[in-house]
Amino acid sequence: KRGRVDLTHGSGGRAMAQLIDELFLAAFDNDWLRQLNDQACFSVPAGRLVMATDSHVVSPLFFPGGDIGCLAVHGTVNDVAMAGAKPLYLSAGFILEEGFPLSDLKRIVESMAAAARQAGVPIVTGDTKVVEQGKGDGVFITTTGIGVVPADVRVSGDRARPGDKILLSGTLGDHGVAIMSLRENLSFGTSIASDTAALHELVAAMLAAVPDIHCLRDPTRGGLGATLNELARQSGVGMHIDEAALPIRTEVAAACEFLGLDPLYVANEGKLVAICAPEDADRLLAAMRAHPLGREAAVIGEVRADPHHFVQMTTSFGGSRIVDWLSGEQLPRIC
Amino acid sequence: KRGRVDLTHGSGGRAMAQLIDELFLAAFDNDWLRQLNDQACFSVPAGRLVMATDSHVVSPLFFPGGDIGCLAVHGTVNDVAMAGAKPLYLSAGFILEEGFPLSDLKRIVESMAAAARQAGVPIVTGDTKVVEQGKGDGVFITTTGIGVVPADVRVSGDRARPGDKILLSGTLGDHGVAIMSLRENLSFGTSIASDTAALHELVAAMLAAVPDIHCLRDPTRGGLGATLNELARQSGVGMHIDEAALPIRTEVAAACEFLGLDPLYVANEGKLVAICAPEDADRLLAAMRAHPLGREAAVIGEVRADPHHFVQMTTSFGGSRIVDWLSGEQLPRIC
Numbered sequence: 001k002r003g004r005v006d007l008t009h010g011s012g013g014r015a016m017a018q019l020i021d022e023l024f025l026a027a028f029d030n031d032w033l034r035q036l037n038d039q040a041c042f043s044v045p046a047g048r049l050v051m052a053t054d055s056h057v058v059s060p061l062f063f064p065g066g067d068i069g070c071l072a073v074h075g076t077v078n079d080v081a082m083a084g085a086k087p088l089y090l091s092a093g094f095i096l097e098e099g100f101p102l103s104d105l106k107r108i109v110e111s112m113a114a115a116a117r118q119a120g121v122p123i124v125t126g127d128t129k130v131v132e133q134g135k136g137d138g139v140f141i142t143t144t145g146i147g148v149v150p151a152d153v154r155v156s157g158d159r160a161r162p163g164d165k166i167l168l169s170g171t172l173g174d175h176g177v178a179i180m181s182l183r184e185n186l187s188f189g190t191s192i193a194s195d196t197a198a199l200h201e202l203v204a205a206m207l208a209a210v211p212d213i214h215c216l217r218d219p220t221r222g223g224l225g226a227t228l229n230e231l232a233r234q235s236g237v238g239m240h241i242d243e244a245a246l247p248i249r250t251e252v253a254a255a256c257e258f259l260g261l262d263p264l265y266v267a268n269e270g271k272l273v274a275i276c277a278p279e280d281a282d283r284l285l286a287a288m289r290a291h292p293l294g295r296e297a298a299v300i301g302e303v304r305a306d307p308h309h310f311v312q313m314t315t316s317f318g319g320s321r322i323v324d325w326l327s328g329e330q331l332p333r334i335c
Numbered sequence: 336k337r338g339r340v341d342l343t344h345g346s347g348g349r350a351m352a353q354l355i356d357e358l359f360l361a362a363f364d365n366d367w368l369r370q371l372n373d374q375a376c377f378s379v380p381a382g383r384l385v386m387a388t389d390s391h392v393v394s395p396l397f398f399p400g401g402d403i404g405c406l407a408v409h410g411t412v413n414d415v416a417m418a419g420a421k422p423l424y425l426s427a428g429f430i431l432e433e434g435f436p437l438s439d440l441k442r443i444v445e446s447m448a449a450a451a452r453q454a455g456v457p458i459v460t461g462d463t464k465v466v467e468q469g470k471g472d473g474v475f476i477t478t479t480g481i482g483v484v485p486a487d488v489r490v491s492g493d494r495a496r497p498g499d500k501i502l503l504s505g506t507l508g509d510h511g512v513a514i515m516s517l518r519e520n521l522s523f524g525t526s527i528a529s530d531t532a533a534l535h536e537l538v539a540a541m542l543a544a545v546p547d548i549h550c551l552r553d554p555t556r557g558g559l560g561a562t563l564n565e566l567a568r569q570s571g572v573g574m575h576i577d578e579a580a581l582p583i584r585t586e587v588a589a590a591c592e593f594l595g596l597d598p599l600y601v602a603n604e605g606k607l608v609a610i611c612a613p614e615d616a617d618r619l620l621a622a623m624r625a626h627p628l629g630r631e632a633a634v635i636g637e638v639r640a641d642p643h644h645f646v647q648m649t650t651s652f653g654g655s656r657i658v659d660w661l662s663g664e665q666l667p668r669i670c
């Protein structure tokens with residue numbers, strides 16, 4: 001029993017206080033959290049704030065390129081950043097399963113702390129619950145982030161206009177394929193790492209070059225296919241992309257073929273889609289390529305008028321297909 | 336399979352979009368959420384904000400007096416309010432277990448929506464994940480809230496001073512005993528209802544009467560015992576309470592005796608502890624009693640200088656005991 005999470009760690013008694021002190025506070029270490037009030041308190045300037053939340057349930061918890069801890073920081077930082085906002089603070093709620101090794105929890109929490117530190121976004125408040133063995137899956141982490149939107153920024157999913165250019169910041173499918181290769185025990189999978197990363201600095205560099213970016217979105221669950229369909233629906237437009245322009249690693253393409261997956265629908269955790277006016281596209285692309293997380297950025301298509309809000313793709317063979325919402329068929333769960 | 340949560344509801348495809356549209360958006364219904372961006376955006380005035388988060392894992396999901404949905408709203412609204420803040424916005428992350436009945440989910444989401452509406456705090460952004468059967472427990476809900484602190488308010492757990500009075504807003508143990516009676520199938524349990532409630536309006540009324548409240552805290556997990564020990568530790572003081580002054584319902588006392596529980600350590604979900612200067616205590620008590628959620632409020636003790644930061648209690652028999660942190664012994668998990 002020693003060295004594992006047990007129900008007393010969630011009971012509100014001494015064991016919980018000790019876990020919070022010695023593990024969470026020690027790792028996240030900041031003045032807001034150290035107060036140990038029921039909430040964190042901080043000053044903000046007048047203006048527009050954003051709030052985003054994601055529950056993280058990835059399995060396995062550790063994977064090439066990251067783990068659930070850094071993923072939980074990156075995922076929420078990115079949803080905040082997709083408003084063009086500067087992320088300010090994070091909260092973290094942990095649901096631990098009884099019996100989970102404390103050493104694994106420590107690795108996860110330290111990875112989370114490192115990711116938060118690197119992103120410059122402190123974890124200022126949290127919560128710790130413990131559920132009985134068989135009622136959870138090791139650890140679930142829900143992060144919520146708030147951020148501040150610069151006065152001149154108006155990024156929103158409903159601002160895509162016919163003629164706008166669609167840009168992608170890098171290769172497709174790395175995260176999802178890394179997770180699924182690990183699950184399926186594919187040996188070549190070990191060479192594929194998750195792309196998990198915090199994108200807010202890339203976004204800041206993009207906005208410095210093009211303040212009037214129309215839309216930003218990170219193609220996570222459902223992949224590029226879901227993201228483009230969401231944006232098309234929100235903006236009431238169609239989209240047209242070019243398969244030959246999509247950056248995909250050779251190993252990822254091979255793994256997708258082997259696993260029977262379409263990389264268009266595989267999750268990413270460190271990529272973004274940007275939509276801007278055609279006259280801004282070159283400048284935006286240059287700004288993206290100048291940043292380490294956008295080195296393989298590409299213009300992948302354009303927005304068109306379409307009463308059906310279809311996403312269409314010119315295939316590598318010169319044909320055309322509709323990139324529909326993913327429906328029905330069951331993908332292995334990866335997040 | 337129809338009528339139940341399945342993995343496609345979390346896959347990022349059409350089934351998820353439909354669940355979000357038809358269930359969550361329909362129930363929570365507000366302009367921020369309806370945007371369906373990766374984050375919610377709103378304007379705030381310059382000043383101090385607070386952020387609080389709680390993951391909710393209560394089992395059973397439905398209980399006399401409430402359910403996990405309204406509890407998830409009340410819990411976070413209360414942690415925001417315990418800074419003396421006015422709660423502004425909530426986020427909600429759902430972790431659903433495959434196979435969970437959609438009808439139960441609908442009940443929970445509607446209860447949550449009603450609680451949010453009643454509290455005047457919209458749920459502006461959310462997330463929905465689905466885990467395989469046996470990896471969750473029906474539904475877990477993590478809520479995060481932000482709120483704004485009035486300029487003249489300085490409530491914090493470290494402000495208790497020797498001589499200060501300790502007030503409690505009402506009866507102890509109702510929530511925990513309601514849950515445990517249900518779990519243990521105690522017939523008399525059905526007459527005991529959870530006290531789950533949003534306390535921010537009570538807090539606003541208290542601050543209107545006494546702007547300089549020193550400390551506020553809701554005695555949830557670990558009960559009054561844990562809360563007083565936390566406050567004593569934070570403020571570096573001792574506390575002294577009077578058992579005879581503690582409001583406890585007869586049925587709750589009886590159930591505690593039957594279940595072998597000490598009401599001092601049983602969770603509450605609609606109560607608060609307040610600490611204020613002795614000269615403010617009468618006014619604060621009157622303001623509490625004038626509010627429907629504070630009708631049974633009482634002064635239960637006072638803060639004392641004590642280098643050991645002990646919480647002591649004069650028992651109903653005139654003896655004295657130390658109210659320590661709950662440690663070791665395993666309570667049934669109730670949240």
Ligand SMILES: Nc1ncnc2c1ncn2[C@@H]1O[C@H](COP(=O)(O)OP(=O)(O)OP(=O)(O)O)[C@@H](O)[C@H]1O
Pocket residue numbers: 012020024025028033035036037038039092093094124125126127128388389410414555556
């Ligand atoms: N995993 C965690 N990481 C960082 N801080 C945490 C974590 N868990 C709890 N905390 C911090 O510890 C303190 C106590 O948290 P706790 O959850 O007991 O408070 P609460 O929400 O008021 O109680 P309850 O959860 O029973 O309603 C808070 O300051 C909280 O921010």
Ligand SMILES: Nc1ncnc2c1ncn2[C@@H]1O[C@H](COP(=O)(O)OP(=O)(O)OP(=O)(O)O)[C@@H](O)[C@H]1O
Pocket residue numbers: 053054075079220221347355359360363368370371372373374427428429459460461462463
């Ligand atoms: N349970 C829910 N309640 C309310 N709104 C929700 C809920 N789940 C999702 N949403 C909303 O639906 C939209 C899409 O959410 P989704 O989680 O797909 O976005 P995301 O966080 O960017 O993607 P991912 O979770 O894959 O990282 C968002 O606007 C979100 O606020």
Ligand SMILES: [Mg+2]
Pocket residue numbers: 054075076079220373
């Ligand atoms: Mg996300």
Ligand SMILES: [Mg+2]
Pocket residue numbers: 078079082217218219220373
């Ligand atoms: Mg997103």
Ligand SMILES: [Mg+2]
Pocket residue numbers: 126127128388389390
């Ligand atoms: Mg908590």
Ligand SMILES: [Mg+2]
Pocket residue numbers: 038389410411414555
């Ligand atoms: Mg709480």
Ligand SMILES: [Mg+2]
Pocket residue numbers: 038413414417552553554555
């Ligand atoms: Mg609290």
Ligand SMILES: [Mg+2]
Pocket residue numbers: 053054055461462463
């Ligand atoms: Mg999400």
